[in-house]
Amino acid sequence: MSDYRKAKVNKGSGGWGGPLTIAPSADKPIIACITGGGIHPVAQRIADLTGGEAFDAFKSTVKFDQMACAVIDCGGTARVGVYPMKGVPTIDIHPTSPAGPLARFITEEIFVSGVKPENVEEA
Amino acid sequence: MALGRVKFRTEVVAVGPLAEEFRAAGILVLFGDGVPEELADVAVVHRPTTDVEDLVVGDVLVAEGEEMRILAVGDVVNENFRQLGHLSLKRNGQADAALPGDLCATEGPIPPLSAGAEIVIHAAGSATP
Numbered sequence: 001m002s003d004y005r006k007a008k009v010n011k012g013s014g015g016w017g018g019p020l021t022i023a024p025s026a027d028k029p030i031i032a033c034i035t036g037g038g039i040h041p042v043a044q045r046i047a048d049l050t051g052g053e054a055f056d057a058f059k060s061t062v063k064f065d066q067m068a069c070a071v072i073d074c075g076g077t078a079r080v081g082v083y084p085m086k087g088v089p090t091i092d093i094h095p096t097s098p099a100g101p102l103a104r105f106i107t108e109e110i111f112v113s114g115v116k117p118e119n120v121e122e123a
Numbered sequence: 124m125a126l127g128r129v130k131f132r133t134e135v136v137a138v139g140p141l142a143e144e145f146r147a148a149g150i151l152v153l154f155g156d157g158v159p160e161e162l163a164d165v166a167v168v169h170r171p172t173t174d175v176e177d178l179v180v181g182d183v184l185v186a187e188g189e190e191m192r193i194l195a196v197g198d199v200v201n202e203n204f205r206q207l208g209h210l211s212l213k214r215n216g217q218a219d220a221a222l223p224g225d226l227c228a229t230e231g232p233i234p235p236l237s238a239g240a241e242i243v244i245h246a247a248g249s250a251t252p
Contacts (some may be wrong), residue, residue, distance in 0.1 A: 036203075037206050057159045058157065058159070061160075062159070064159075073199065073202075075199045075200065075203060075222055075223040075225065076221075077211035077213075077222065077224055078145070078152045078209070078211055079162065081165075082161050082162055082164070082165055086161055096222060096223070100150065101144045101145050
């Protein structure tokens with residue numbers, strides 16, 4: 001299967017970074033949702049637009065090198081840094097800016113925040 | 124000030140190799156057992172032995188004899204705590220949470236933790252016994 005499309009993710013109100021282009025591939029098909037409480041609507045929207053597979057990373061194991069992107073609801077310290085550090089495009093639901101010991105990994109090319117479903121569009 | 128009743132108790136099951144970097148910055152990052160590996164790398168992973176209760180200002184988190192009194196609770200702290208066992212405790216002495224996930228506590232060190240250590244959260248002590 002190579003029937004993947006791209007999606008553009010823009011920062012939302014009060015957000016930071018991006019826009020990011022999310023492009024799942026056969027090697028990286030997973031839209032990882034690292035929010036707890038199931039698949040967040042932002043992750044579902046990205047999956048719907050790209051053909052990627054939305055995946056609850058707290059329910060089942062997924063390797064970060066299979067992630068097309070990571071959708072998080074981080075309050076600003078840990079998850080905002082971990083996925084950028086691993087090279088995974090990272091989308092925070094909350095409007096956070098780079099902070100914490102891992103702030104050096106958080107750049108506009110790999111991180112966007114304050115994202116709501118309407119900030120995700122076809123690319 | 125005396126400690127109040129125990130509202131939460133948990134046991135450390137693992138400490139990630141990058142957790143020290145956060146500890147050195149005065150930040151204690153907790154995640155519940157079952158967290159994805161890449162988050163376990165930066166966190167103190169724990170397994171609660173009680174139910175989770177919402178945290179409020181005045182609660183005291185105790186680890187390795189170090190008492191950390193809570194000064195501010197960010198807007199998403201309790202949601203993170205309930206859903207993921209996740210806390211980002213910062214010993215910054217701030218009475219306002221700068222970030223929505225911040226749990227601010229009295230200034231001081233974050234004690235080094237290892238598997239088997241216990242973390243207890245007490246309610247604020249009351250004047251009556």
